[in-house]
Amino acid sequence: MIATVPSGRFDSLVFSAGSPFARLTAELADIAPGADPIDLSVGEPHHALPPFVGPVLAAATIDFRRYPAIRGTEAFRKAVAAWLDLRYGIGRLVDPDRMILPLNGSREGLFFSALAAARYLGDKRDPAILLPNPYYQAYSAGAVMANVEPVVAPTDPVTGLVDYAALDPALLSRLVAVYCASPANPQGGLMTRQAWRTLLDLARDHCFLVLADECYSEIYRATPPTGVLEVAAEDGRVDLVVAFNSLSKRSNLPGLRCGFAAGDPDFLDFLVKLRNMAAPQVPIPVQSVAVAAYRDERHVIDNRRLYNEKFDAADRLLAGRFGYRRPEGSFFLWLDVTAEGGGEAVTRRLWREAGLKTVPGSYLAATDAAGVNPGTPYVRLALVDDLATTTTALERLVAALPA
Numbered sequence: 001m002i003a004t005v006p007s008g009r010f011d012s013l014v015f016s017a018g019s020p021f022a023r024l025t026a027e028l029a030d031i032a033p034g035a036d037p038i039d040l041s042v043g044e045p046h047h048a049l050p051p052f053v054g055p056v057l058a059a060a061t062i063d064f065r066r067y068p069a070i071r072g073t074e075a076f077r078k079a080v081a082a083w084l085d086l087r088y089g090i091g092r093l094v095d096p097d098r099m100i101l102p103l104n105g106s107r108e109g110l111f112f113s114a115l116a117a118a119r120y121l122g123d124k125r126d127p128a129i130l131l132p133n134p135y136y137q138a139y140s141a142g143a144v145m146a147n148v149e150p151v152v153a154p155t156d157p158v159t160g161l162v163d164y165a166a167l168d169p170a171l172l173s174r175l176v177a178v179y180c181a182s183p184a185n186p187q188g189g190l191m192t193r194q195a196w197r198t199l200l201d202l203a204r205d206h207c208f209l210v211l212a213d214e215c216y217s218e219i220y221r222a223t224p225p226t227g228v229l230e231v232a233a234e235d236g237r238v239d240l241v242v243a244f245n246s247l248s249k250r251s252n253l254p255g256l257r258c259g260f261a262a263g264d265p266d267f268l269d270f271l272v273k274l275r276n277m278a279a280p281q282v283p284i285p286v287q288s289v290a291v292a293a294y295r296d297e298r299h300v301i302d303n304r305r306l307y308n309e310k311f312d313a314a315d316r317l318l319a320g321r322f323g324y325r326r327p328e329g330s331f332f333l334w335l336d337v338t339a340e341g342g343g344e345a346v347t348r349r350l351w352r353e354a355g356l357k358t359v360p361g362s363y364l365a366a367t368d369a370a371g372v373n374p375g376t377p378y379v380r381l382a383l384v385d386d387l388a389t390t391t392t393a394l395e396r397l398v399a400a401l402p403a
């Protein structure tokens with residue numbers, strides 16, 4: 001059973017503490033790095049850009065003269081629909097004109113969807129939005145700004161997934177939305193088909209939106225993660241379901257700021273009304289790059305291989321330490337450093353002694369109703385640099401924290 005956390009705590013997480021990265025900068029400001037710094041804190045892919053980005057952008061620059069349409073270009077919507085079909089085999093389900101919406105990266109779409117959801121399903125008493133704990137900060141910021149109570153759900157420490165079947169029916173009836181990340185950030189667990197099915201059935205029974213954050217969907221070790229739309233397609237309906245994805249992780253383009261929302265056409269109509277007054281449209285040249293990116297899988301396969309080589313290095317260097325296991329998806333290490341003093345102390349120590357910038361797990365999670373922050377034992381490391389740099393970082397980590 002899930003107990004709720006006073007929403008004032010989230011207000012202070014959003015407005016006083018700020019983002020985990022702002023907190024980290026403040027925390028490390030007075031400590032000199034003990035070696036050439038290696039930044040493992042931000043999930044910002046540093047692999048090479050796909051080769052077509054420059055030429056496509058150059059050919060499309062003339063389109064910077066035009067205000068883009070909030071619904072995007074037809075070419076963008078069709079390219080995303082074709083990719084969704086290639087990836088999930090759901091071609092017949094997706095109407096590109098009504099079920100695909102371009103975003104300036106998935107973050108703003110995740111945030112704005114909380115605001116839209118609160119109105120779209122606005123007749124609930126004591127409305128709430130469920131977040132996994134740890135969670136991505138756009139979820140809590142969205143709930144806070146929507147004036148809806150953010151409720152954190154405990155997650156499996158290994159997978160980062162929530163047991164939705166165990167939720168209290170009284171809470172379920174209050175929900176306007178559930179944020180669910182698969183692969184989970186930071187643990188990298190994947191929602192199974194059955195887990196999505198359970199969540200979709202609950203959403204329909206209790207009338208809440210499933211906001212599926214799938215931005216790590218293409219960064220996996222062996223098995224492609226099941227997408228929420230794949231499971232929705234089994235019923236031939238996408239009501240109350242929206243998937244969010246982007247090119248940031250898939251195509252090493254976090255600075256392009258381009259992603260999409262796909263799913264429930266009625267909810268997206270509603271979201272479009274809000275975004276059309278409040279959110280920036282996605283520039284047309286950016287959409288042109290996205291069209292090229294969604295038509296190409298070679299760079300994605302290469303990218304995945306590079307991440308998997310880094311996890312091979314982690315397998316060698318971290319086996320038997322810090323509760324390490326090779327995650328099924330995403331590109332993070334989530335290491336239990338309780339024996340070394342916990343996430344905050346170890347973050348300071350790794351910076352001071354080894355020049356490694358990591359994030360304390362507690363910055364990525366909320367203190368729950370029992371007064372426990374489930375991130376406290378952990379540090380998060382993003383394996384976003386090349387293999388040589390990543391290997392150096394892991395060697396320094398092991399040297400700084402001997403068994």
Ligand SMILES: Cc1ncc(COP(=O)(O)O)c(C=O)c1O
Nearest residue numbers: 043105106107136185215246248
């Ligand atoms: C879990 C998760 N969701 C969403 C995002 C947003 O990514 P973007 O806005 O670049 O698509 C991130 C970025 O790090 C993330 O880690």
